[in-house]
Amino acid sequence: MTPGERFDQDEVLRFGDPWHGLYRNGVIELPNATTRAPGSSPSSGSSFAIQIPGQPAATTPTEDAAQGMTWLNYAIMTGDDHAVYGRPMGNNAWIYIDADGVPWRAVLTGSSGTMTITLHRFGLFDTAEETYSDSISFVWISGQDMKVDDVDSTGRNAALVFRDASSSVQRVFLLTLSGPGATFTVVVEDETPDPLVSVDAYSFPDSIWGAGWHRTDELDITGPYPFDNYGNLVGAPSGGSVSKALPLMAHYSSTTTTIVGASLVGDTFALVTFTTYAETLSVTTVDMGNLFNIDYYYGPLGAYFPPYHRVTTVTGFERISLAGFDTEVSNEWSGEEWKWPPFDDSETDETYHWVDSTYVTHVVSPIEIDGHVEPAPLSQWSSGGSFSNGALRGVRVANRAYGLDVSGGPGSGTRFFVCGPADNGFSISPDTGSAISNATTHPISGDFVTGSTTVCWV
């Protein structure tokens, strides 16, 4: 179109995209309580604001509002394919507002040892393309996929997250663009925590780690003694025989924190973390009158052992922290086990698991997380962070929405909750988690919505 050719005599009052609302069930829900088919459907619940600093406020005339229009002084980029005005640019591209307030399409590409950002002038019609590039040294690692997890409102900051084939976060970077388009610069800072997975273990002072007894050749028995890291009794006399049980009272906790993504809520960079906490209390009682029983199977405890009974309970929580907002569920589990049980396998049901003819475990209470009970009793002890033989994981649902899922095992696919930076939604029962399969957070208002199909603020 030749400039001036089409608008010689026309008056353009407003132009842009006035169709804003919640995309749900395939339509945009407009503020006048009507719906409108979108130009194209968002690929996910990710929703980003594109805000030019100082852009004048926009007002919506009554006659436009009556039609469901809303004129905004910012644009919205939707989906993880970064669609603007319904046209996807790709996950590796976004809109950069330069230091002069001019919009550019920034495209990230990589080659061996280099990361390059190329700017393309955005929003002009019938104008020769104007592009500029800047490159930095960057180490790409085979097997790690990069994803632009979030972009701030000016596109000057982008969170780059690298995940391995199992979707576990490996590296996180904050990419910053600055300056006018023609002379812009790119900087990438490594935000990967060290260590990548943080484990904090604690032993409560009421623990009694003693678990072994010593018997001299003269049959004098002393103990209990604690084990060292090699399984030797600490403080016991040399020579003679040793009988091992389990610690009489093991009381300890473990806090494990992993990274599940990165966000730029309110234009502030933050890692999204998943923390699982488990406090374990195991109380063991032994047959003090039969401390040196011969273990014919020569199991893990050694040649001699006292018959014992151990009861273990595990309590804790799983938490996702997104932009300083925590969402968590509690968990609890208990079980018991015997060495030399006072019964045989003909007297037990399916909740008893025989390891060998002298060693049996029994699930007293299947693990329960926020009302979800594992679908099948487990034969293994839980130490937190697991559910029905599956691993509990924090997963990215959208740029500002994360969920707690089970990966693997018979409970695979269970979603306990989905959360945003200011709100969350929980499954209302173990089998009806589909309503929280999808979620979206409005990039300006923070309004958080969940849905069984794709929802997205547009």
Add this chain to the structure above:
Amino acid sequence: MSGKDLTEALRALTEAGQGTEAASPPAMKTRGAAGISRGSALPEGGSTSGIASPLVETAYANRTFHSNTTITSSDGLFTLIIKPVKTIKFKDAASRDVTIEFKAPA
């Protein structure tokens, strides 16, 4: 004058003298009673002023323009560059030059 002509003339004079009103001339109006009126006469073919339809633009290239103006979408992302028309030149049906001048948009 023949006798018939004379008779006819006498009859006419007699009827006039009997005063038939419809046939009388109107009374003269008083001075100043007449309203204001103007007359005009349009020129016929071959006149030398005015515009004859149709007007046909001489050439797009002959247009002149005001300085460029821009219109931006409410979100600021998209910009239209518009050059407002200042003058357009025409020829009318009589090949006379006609120019339309536009004001710059406010």
